[in-house]
Amino acid sequence: MRSTETVGLMSQHFLLTAKARSLSLAKVARLSDEEAYQTFKLIRWASTEGEPVCPRCGCVATYTYATRKLFKCKGCNHQFSVTSGTIFASRKLPIRDYLLAIAIFVNGAKGHAALQLSRDLDCQYKTAFVMAHKIREAMASEANGATVSGxxxxxxxxxxxxxxxxxxxxxxxxxxxxxxxxxxxxxxxxxxxxxxxxxxxxxxxxxxxxxxxxxxxxxxxxxxxxxxxxxxxxxxxxxxxxxxxxxxxxxxxxxxxxxxxxxxxxxxxxxxxxxxxxxxxxxxxxxxxxxxxxxxxxSNGEQYLMATDAALQHPVSRQWKGYWQRSWR
Missing domain, CATH: 3.30.420 (Nucleotidyltransferase; domain 5)
Known part of the structure; x- marks a missing residue:
């Protein structure tokens, strides 16, 4: 006969198991600026193990500026950063805050409100609202042109x-x-x-x-x-x-x-x-x-990596870049 504990474990929902928890918000929040920067590089340019690739011409030969976190393409002389050409282009917040925002966002089983996100990050509601919608847009892009069958x-x-x-x-x-x-x-x-x-x-x-x-x-x-x-x-x-x-x-x-x-x-x-x-x-x-x-x-850790990769592979948002400026006008 199976014990009550065994039956309970067998019927436990996936979200309640340890396998569903592979992401710690505390670890993300404790990242230094340099660690967050290196994480962004590794996720965005995973195919080159974090070595920058020009978003304009695709050249892998680049110069690295010593005084600023910028790169310059040797092929077309285009200057770019780790977020240039992505949905987080023209960012204002530290890179760590974007990683933390994605981690908080994916942890919400039924979503995460922009007002709550603004309190979590200590930023304006408008900033959190646009950031959350940028993450949603990046997530949705994975299904563009998709079909279903069976x-x-x-x-x-x-x-x-x-x-x-x-x-x-x-x-x-x-x-x-x-x-x-x-x-x-x-x-x-x-x-x-x-x-x-x-x-x-x-x-x-x-x-x-x-x-x-x-x-x-x-x-x-x-x-x-x-x-x-x-x-x-x-x-x-x-x-x-x-x-x-x-x-x-x-x-x-x-x-x-x-x-x-x-x-x-x-x-x-x-x-x-x-x-x-x-x-x-x-x-x-x-x-x-x-x-x-x-x-x-x-697991939430895999979701975090998927959402971050989707955001860094997604081009600049035409809907959300400058959203509040257009709304004001």
């Missing part, structure tokens, strides 16, 4: 567009009706491989996603969807199995429970962490949650 679950859920109810009962309106909504409500449509990749997209309505689904799901795949009428068009392209949620969540043939699991994570991030993720930033938050779902079975 057994794919498709579903949609609406976010945002809150309408505050009136105080008096006589003045209250049915907020489910289109004419009583704000117009800001958007639907996140998820395409999720069973045991594989999760791809989110944002649309004004669920039926508008059919064309994107047909383009993103590879031919020969089996699609699982609910009873909504707009999914009928999927039968022409894929073997499609349907589940009527008014009767059951799974009937042994079809279910969308993995898609619902993603929406549960996104909804908890909205309610418990960010409180407002709708509007033009909904896609960024959905992509972040998809990244967390895709990498939920690897």
């Amino acid at each position: 057994t794919v679950e498709v579903d949609g859920a609406y976010f945002g567009g809150h309408v505050r109810p009136a105080n008096n009962k006589a003045n209250r309106r049915d907020r489910r009706l289109v004419q009583n909504q704000t117009g800001k409500r958007r639907v996140v449509v998820i395409m999720r491989e069973r045991g594989g990749r999760t791809l989110p997209f944002v649309f004004k309505s669920e039926d508008a996603s059919v064309v994107t689904i047909a383009r993103t799901v590879q031919p020969g795949s089996t699609v699982h969807a609910d009873e909504a009428a707009h999914w009928d068009a999927l039968h022409a392209r894929f073997l499609t199995k349907r589940i009527n949620h008014s009767e059951a969540y799974s009937d042994g043939e079809a279910c969308t429970n993995q898609a619902e699991s993603f929406f549960s994570r996104l909804r908890r991030a909205e309610i418990g962490i960010h409180h407002h993720i709708a509007g033009p930033y909904l896609a960024a938050y959905a992509s972040e949650m998809a990244w967390r779902e895709n990498n939920s079975r690897i």
Whole structure:
């Protein structure tokens, strides 16, 4: 007979095991400026073991300035730093703070609020807000142009567009009706491989996603969807199995429970962490949650390295560089 302790260990969730914890925030915070700088170099130029590579021409022959942490390409004479040409270009904070921000960010199981990040780093809220979105953009770039195949679950859920109810009962309106909504409500449509990749997209309505689904799901795949009428068009392209949620969540043939699991994570991030993720930033938050779902079975140390590598390989953000200056104008 198995002991209670053995049974408990066998049923323990991965996130509660020691294997899930391979990153120490204390170690990252204790890095000196030189150690953080060398870490950035090793992650960005891993293929050359930390030796700088010109971001403009790709030349590996460079000069190193003795007085400043700058390099000069021997081929094209371009001057660059360890963050030049990356999403952290034109940085203002010390390099250690960026490493610490990424470590804090990936440690949040349901996300990390910009206000909390600003307190963790002792910086302005605007700085933390842009930094967090830059990290999200780098994470999302890993799925650019990706497709899904095999057994794919498709579903949609609406976010945002809150309408505050009136105080008096006589003045209250049915907020489910289109004419009583704000117009800001958007639907996140998820395409999720069973045991594989999760791809989110944002649309004004669920039926508008059919064309994107047909383009993103590879031919020969089996699609699982609910009873909504707009999914009928999927039968022409894929073997499609349907589940009527008014009767059951799974009937042994079809279910969308993995898609619902993603929406549960996104909804908890909205309610418990960010409180407002709708509007033009909904896609960024959905992509972040998809990244967390895709990498939920690897340790936080590996996630930290993946997120840092993605940020240092990502080009300058056209959306977030100078964001507050453009907003002010």
